[in-house]
Each structure stands twice: as C-alpha cells, then as structure tokens.
Amino acid sequence: MSEKVKVVIIGSGPAGLTAAIYTARADLNPIVIEGEPSSTTDQPGGQLMLTSDIENYPGFVDGIMGPELMSNFRSQAQRFGAKFDTTKASRVDFSEQPFRVWTNNQTGDDPAYIADSVIISTGARSLLLNIDRETELIGHGLSTCATCDGFFFRDQDIAVVGGGDSALEEAGFLTKFAKSVTVIHRRNELRASKIMQDRAFANPKLSFIWDSTVTELHGEKSLEGVTVTNRVTGDNTELPVTGLFVAIGHSPNTDLFKGQIDMDEVGYIITNSGTTTNVPGVFACGDVQDHIYRQAITAAGSGCMAAIDVEKWLKQSES
Ligand code: NDP
Numbered sequence: 001m002s003e004k005v006k007v008v009i010i011g012s013g014p015a016g017l018t019a020a021i022y023t024a025r026a027d028l029n030p031i032v033i034e035g036e037p038s039s040t041t042d043q044p045g046g047q048l049m050l051t052s053d054i055e056n057y058p059g060f061v062d063g064i065m066g067p068e069l070m071s072n073f074r075s076q077a078q079r080f081g082a083k084f085d086t087t088k089a090s091r092v093d094f095s096e097q098p099f100r101v102w103t104n105n106q107t108g109d110d111p112a113y114i115a116d117s118v119i120i121s122t123g124a125r126s127l128l129l130n131i132d133r134e135t136e137l138i139g140h141g142l143s144t145c146a147t148c149d150g151f152f153f154r155d156q157d158i159a160v161v162g163g164g165d166s167a168l169e170e171a172g173f174l175t176k177f178a179k180s181v182t183v184i185h186r187r188n189e190l191r192a193s194k195i196m197q198d199r200a201f202a203n204p205k206l207s208f209i210w211d212s213t214v215t216e217l218h219g220e221k222s223l224e225g226v227t228v229t230n231r232v233t234g235d236n237t238e239l240p241v242t243g244l245f246v247a248i249g250h251s252p253n254t255d256l257f258k259g260q261i262d263m264d265e266v267g268y269i270i271t272n273s274g275t276t277t278n279v280p281g282v283f284a285c286g287d288v289q290d291h292i293y294r295q296a297i298t299a300a301g302s303g304c305m306a307a308i309d310v311e312k313w314l315k316q317s318e319s
Contacts, residue, residue, distance in 0.1 A: 001108075001110060002100075002110045002111050002112065002113060002114045003031070003112065003113050003114070004098070004113075004114045004115075005029065005030075005031050005113055005114070005115050005116070006028045006029060006030075006115070006116050006117065006314060007023050007028050007029075007030045007031070007115060007116065007117045007118070007119060007310055007314075008030070008031050008033065008099075008101050008113050008115040008117075008118050008119070009023070009030050009031070009032045009033070009118075009119045009121060010033045010089045010092075010101070010118065010119070010120050010121065010122055010256075011033070011034075011035070011046070011120065011121035011122040011123055011253075011286070011288070012032055012033075012034035012035055012044045012045060012046065012070075012074070012084075012121075013045065013046025013047060013048065013070070013121060013123045013286060013287070013296075013299060014046065014048065014070070014073065014286065014296045014297075014299040014300040014303065015121040015123070015285040015286025015287070015288075015299040015300065015302055015303035015306070016032060016034075016046075016119065016121030016122075016285075016286065016303060017032070017070070017073035017074055017076075017077050017300075017303065018073065018299075018300040018301075018303030018304050018307070019119045019121060019285060019303040019304070019306045019307045019310075020032050020077035020082040020303075020307075021073070021076050021077045021080060021082070021307075022303070022304050022307030022308065022311075023082070023119075023307045023310060023311070024077055024080035024081045024082040025080045026307065026311050027081075028310070028311065028314070029081060029082075029083070030077075030082050030083070030119075031082075031083050031084075031085055031113060031115075032077070032082055032083070032084050032085065033085050033087060033088065033089045033101070033103060034074075034084050034085065034086055034087075035086070035087075035088055036086065036087060036088050036104065037086070044070075044074075044084075044086065045066075045067065045070035045071075045074070046070070046123045047123060047125070047126070047144075047287075048066035048067070048069060048070050048296055049066060049067050049070060050066065050135070050138045050139060051065075051066030051138075051139055051145075051148060051149075053065060053066075053152070054066055054069055054148065054296065055151060056147070056148065056295075056297075057069060057296055057297055058297065066139075069296070073300075085103060085105075085112070086105075087103045087104045087105040087106075088103065088104045089101055089102065089103055089256055090102050090103055090104050090256075091111075091256070092118070092256060092257060092260055093111070093260070094118070094257075094260045094261060094279045094282055095260075097116070097280075097281055098114045098115055098116050099114070099115045099116075099117070099118050099281065099282065100113070100114055100115075101113040101114075101115060101118065116281065116314060116317070117281045117282070117283070117310045117313060117314055118281070118282045118283070119275075119282075119283050119284070119285060119303075119306045119307070119310060120257065120261075120269060120277075120282065120283070120284040120285075120288055120289075121284070121285050121286045121288060121299075121303060121306070122252075122253040122254065122256070122288050123252075123253055123286055123287045123288055123299075124250045124251060124252040124253060124268075124287040124288060124291070124294070125250065125251055125253060126144035126145075126246065126249075126250055127246075127248045127249045127250065127251060128144075128246060128248075129161065129213070129214060129246055129248070131214065131215060131216065131217065132216065132217065133217045134217065134246075137217055137219070137222070137223055140219075140221060140222040140223065141219060141222040141223025141224075141242055141243055141244060142217065142223055142243075142244050142245075142246065143243065143244070143245050143246075144245070144246050144247070145245075145294075146160075146169075146170035146171075146173045146174050146245055146247075147173065147295065148295075149243075149245075150170075150173055150174050150176070150177050150178075151177060152243075153174065153177050153178050153242070153243040154177045154178070155177075155178070155179050156178055156179055156241075156242045156243055157178065157179050157180045157182075157240065157241050157242065157243075158174060158178045158180070158181055158182075158241050158242065158243030158244065158245065159181070159182040159183070159184055159214075159226065159239060159241045159243070159244050159245070160174065160181060160182070160183050160184070160244075160245045160247055161183075161184050161185075161213075161214055161244065161245070161246050161247065161248060162183075162185065162246070162247040162248045162249075163183070163185035163186070163187060163189075163190040163191045163192060164190075164191045164192050164247070164248075164249065165191075165192045165193055165196050166247040166249065167183060167185070167192065167247040167248070168183070168190070168192045168196040168197065168199070168200045169196065170245050170247045171183050171200060171203075171206055171245075171247075172196075172199060172200060172203060172206070174243075174245065175203055175205040175206060178205070178243070179205075180205055180207065181205055181206050181207075182206075182207050182208070182209055182239065182241070183200070183206060183207070183208045183209070184208075184209045184212050184213070184214060184228055184239075185208065185209070185210060185211075185212070186211065186212065186213050186231060187210070187211060188210040188211050209228055209237075209239075211230055211231050211232045212228045212229060212230050212231060212237075213228070213229055213231060214226045214227070214228055214229075214244065215227050215228070215229040215236070217244070218238075222242070223241070223242055223243065223244055224240070224242065225238055225239060225240045225241060226238075226239050226241060226244055227239075250287075250291065250294070251266075251267065252266070252267045252268045252269070252287070252288050252289075252291070253288060254267045254268070254269060254288060255267075257269065260279070261277050261278060261279055261282060261284075262277065262278040266291075268288065268289055268290070268291050269284040269288050269289045270289070271283075271284050271285075271289045274305050274306075274308075274309045275289070275302060275305050275306040275309050276309060280313070281313060281317070283306040283309050283310055283313075284306070285299070285302035285303045285305060285306035286299035286302055286303060287299055289302075290302065
C-alpha cells in the first residue's frame with residue numbers, strides 16, 4: 001500500500017541530507033529515498049562516500065573523512081525525525097498532484113509514496129575511465145576533483161586525464177601544489193576553449209602527452225604510477241605519478257526523471273528562482289542542477305534552499 005507523505009527527498013548526498021534536516025525540523029516528516037549500498041559509485045551518501053579527507057568543508061578545523069561527514073549529516077537528519085528508505089526510486093509520476101514515486105524494494109504495483117512535494121537531489125557522477133582498480137584507488141591517489149584533493153599532492157608529480165575545459169582548469173589549479181602536472185589526452189588536439197589552451201601552454205609546470213589513454217594503474221595501497229598507451233603507435237610508457245585526476249566530464253543522475261521535468265541538453269535539471277523546477281511542487285538541489293560549482297558546501301546550501309522552498313510551497317498550496 002502507498003504511504004502518503006508531505007515530502008519525499010530522492011538522493012542522500014549533502015544536498016538531500018541538508019534538505020532532510022531542514023524539512024524534518026519544519027515538522028514535514030520527510031522520507032529520504034537514500035539509494036542502495038550495492039554499488040561502489042552510486043551508494044547512499046553520494047560522491048563524498050568515495051572521498052577521504054575533506055579539508056574545505058567549513059567547521060572542521062582539522063578536516064573530516066567523507067563517509068564520516070555524511071554519516072553525521074544522516075544522524076542529524078534522523079535526530080529530527082527524517083525517515084530513510086534504503087532503496088532507489090525506480091519510477092516517478094509528476095503529471096498530477098500529489099506526485100507518485102515507486103521504489104526498487106516495494107511490493108505490488110501501487111506507488112511506494114504519494115507525496116505532496118518532491119525534492120530531487122540525486123547528484124551527478126564523474127565519468128571514469130573504466131579501467132582496473134579505478135574505484136579502489138579513488139581517495140588513494142586517484143581523484144575526480146582538484147579543488148577537493150589538489151592540496152594533498154604538494155611537490156608530487158601528477159597527471160590529469162582529459163582535454164576539455166575541466167581538465168585544463170584542474171591542471172592549472174594543480175600546478176599551484178604539484179611539482180609537475182602532465183595532461184594526458186586521447187587526441188592530438190584539445191577540446192578546451194582557446195583561452196584555457198593558451199593559459200595551459202604558457203604554464204611551465206604543465207606538459208602534455210597526446211593521442212594517449214591511461215590503461216593501467218599501479219601501486220599497492222596508493223597510486224605509484226600509470227601505464228599510458230599511445231593510441232596511434234600502440235606503445236606503452238610508464239609514468240611514475242602519485243596522483244591521477246580524471247577530468248573527462250560529469251553526468252547528472254537524471255534518467256529517472258526524463259520526460260517528467262525540464263532538463264538542459266546534457267540532462268541537468270533546470271531550476272529557476274531558488275530550487276524551483278517547471279513542475280510546481282517539485283524542487284531540485286545539489287549537483288543534479290549545478291554543473292558549475294559541484295562542492296559539498298554548495299550542494300548543502302542548495303539543499304537548505306530546497307527545504308525552505310518546499311515549506312513555503314506547501315503552506316501556499318494549503319491556503
Ligand atoms: P568535456 O566533455 O568538454 O570534455 C571531456 C574531455 O574528456 C574531452 O577532451 C574528451 O576527449 C575527454 N574524454 C571523454 N571521455 C574520455 C575517456 N573515456 N578517456 C579519455 N578521455 C576522455 O567535459 P568538461 O568537464 O571538460 O566540460 C564540461 C562543460 O563545462 C564544457 O561545456 C566546458 O566548456 C564547461 N567548463 C567550463 C569551464 C570554464 O569555462 N572555466 C571549466 C570547466 C568546464 P575528446 O576531446 O576526444 O572528446
């Protein structure tokens with residue numbers, strides 16, 4: 001049988017859990033569909049579950065581990081009465097109010113939840129190279145976020161994979177810390193904008209390996225080197241780097257919402273005035289609607305905004 005609720009939050013990264021804290025404190029009794037622990041890249045807690053030290057989340061003078069931070073967020077939401085459903089949303093129907101949400105662990109055809117409002121906080125995922133040991137080494141030399149992890153690579157030789165604006169931006173940022181930064185790109189021409197290319201070519205700490213991909217990762221507990229394969233000649237070269245930043249793009253987790261809500265051409269949910277979407281009563285926060293900032297603190301901030309937007313919307317629709 002369906003459970004009738006005021007607000008369903010789909011996704012449990014910093015955005016979703018902050019929305020849970022705020023809506024719970026506003027007595028809206030939120031249900032958080034938090035995801036399933038079965039997958040390494042798509043588990044409850046979101047991308048921070050794959051991060052080790054977080055040193056730039058305000059309030060933690062000595063930093064905090066990603067999983068510990070997310071566990072604290074979750075406990076804080078629980079303390080105010082948020083309920084968690086450890087499953088994935090499998091289908092939504094936003095065509096009429098109240099909204100209907102189905103999950104993977106429900107029995108029968110009825111929706112698991114009938115909700116007056118929905119907050120979407122399903123995040124985005126960094127695209128990965130799909131090579132052996134990649135997820136295992138995330139947080140141990142392999143990273144998808146220079147702003148988050150660059151600081152740990154002071155005076156080390158590191159590499160960045162990718163040829164777009166993200167790769168060059170990350171590479172430039174990393175030269176502030178690293179001894180050297182090598183950009184490994186699969187073609188002999190960058191995709192990045194001209195201005196980013198000019199800056200990169202003028203940076204003496206940056207060098208490029210063209211027409212190449214990273215095919216193997218080496219090191220026991222943390223990264224000690226990579227094998228780079230030239231796609232034209234087939235030659236393999238060993239590069240003794242202790243850091244590898246994969247910057248080959250991101251993909252928002254929005255397949256579930258296709259056809260239900262407005263998205264941009266690459267699938268990010270479009271929000272206007274705060275966290276409002278084109279469907280009144282459905283709000284989106286965090287990386288699922290932000291392809292620019294992508295930080296835990298900005299996601300948490302927008303989760304707070306979504307909760308306030310929901311509260312206002314529910315009050316207005318009751319009156
Ligand atoms: P992009 O899609 O622009 O670039 C991805 C890069 O990764 C491409 O060079 C691509 O190669 C390469 N790549 C993709 N898949 C693989 C793979 N499996 N193995 C190896 N290499 C791969 O993504 P970005 O994240 O760089 O940028 C996304 C958007 O954000 C863009 O519109 C960009 O302009 C914008 N942006 C703007 C910034 C700024 O203005 N300061 C900063 C960062 C992003 P190939 O070129 O061969 O396809």
